[in-house]
Amino acid sequence: MTLFNFHKKIIFSKEGLELNEIFYEWKDIIFPRVIVKTEHTAKYNLSYKEFYLTFVYKQKTIEIKIDDYDVSENEIKELLKKYTPKFIPSTMSENKVVYQPIHDFDQIITLDEYYDLEYEESEEAIKDIQKLAVKDLEEVKRFCENNIYAQPDKVRFVYYALSEDEDLDKWADFLSNEFRRVYQIGLEQNKVKELSSVINEIIVETIDSYPAERVREILLKGLDHKEFETRLNALEFLPDWIDEQVLKSNPTIVSKLRQKLKDPEWKIRWETSKLLEQNKVAFESLSTLDKLRRFINH
Known part of the structure; x- marks a missing residue:
């Protein structure tokens, strides 16, 4: 399936995804999904929703604005279901997933099971999780706390379903608190990498809240971890x-990021410089050697 927009092009295939002549193999793509962001136009003083196809490829997050290709977010979801390996329909009828409505916590499905559902059923599954949260959010919290290791794929689906709510602020505080709680466990038990796949499903639009501030605090601790992979994980x-406004009101974060420009690992220095540049924060330019390393090691 090929989507065009003048000079831009996306090609979906069973082998991978080609974006503007760059090919991404499915085996290297992590968490392909559609997300929604609230964006603002200063000219007309209006806020609006913008949908993106996003995925992680070799530790780099790729975002594609769906509206650029004259296609709906639901159509992109269907293409993902059709072409990503876990979405390829099985020829074995016994492998077909039959959706059973989720009325209690014993019936919660995994994220992979959700991906195997037909579109209408997948939407129903998301709404069922949201109904559970409306009914008793404390019980949802207990489920996540008790199953972070026992049933992480089910916890992932809970986070994913709540992040998909059309009311972008409805679960923001809960999800922010959950992100911080799980990441804290990862730091204390040296299992950040293992637990990252769970909290990677959390998407929060409101980042100027107190719970979001606490998330930033714990991520700054991750930036100081002795292990390179943990520091890089926090940076990712x-x-x-964060955004420009957050950094303007949080000089501590800016100071910490500038310190990371001196990190012993070149990739930390490089990723930090990109983050500062994206948020229009002045910083001392990296060495020519670091800039060359980016091309040699990428």
């Missing part, structure tokens, strides 16, 4: 929790 999460 941070862009979801």
